[in-house]
Amino acid sequence: MMFLIVICGMNKKDKEIIIPHDSIRLRIISNSDNSLDIKNKMELKGYIEKSIFDLIKDVKSKDEVNNIIVNNLDNIDKNINLFLNSNDYKISYGRNYFPKKIYKGVIYDEGYYDSLVITLGSGEGSNWWCSLFPPLCLIDENTSDVEYQFYISRIIQNFK
DSSP: OOOOOOOOOOOHHHHTTSSOTTOEEEEEEOSOSSHHHHHHHHHHHHHHHHHHHHHHTTOOSHHHHHHHHHHHHHHHHHHHHHHHTSOOEEEEEEEEEEOOEEETTEEEOOEEEEEEEEEETTOOSOEEEEEEETTOTTOOTTSOHHHHHHHHHHHHHHTO
């Protein structure tokens, strides 16, 4: 049995664009950084990932994802309300601000990005975000940097 291992190297400039600038992001901001608020944010993250990915799992273009989210925004809102058993949150879909983030050595610049942002309560806690399209939210956080970069590159190539 023969195995082929492919290692993908990236220079510093390449690392800055792993998630394309024209992606659609998902961001959830917790009410505060106390443990209960962080727990609520992470539980909502899991719920939202599943419900949104059920809607967009077979979609191949950013425009299709955009249309699905726009056409389902009321349902997404109702489902969040039911999940949280509260209406102490805000949803914003469109161009939203994201702070600079460094993840696995990759720099994601601050700026305004197409995104679905859910702010819990006062929104003064830490945030979590990922890319809905290309669909990078479900990447295993335990993968190595090389595996992560190779996997991301493969996903992005599928959506070009």
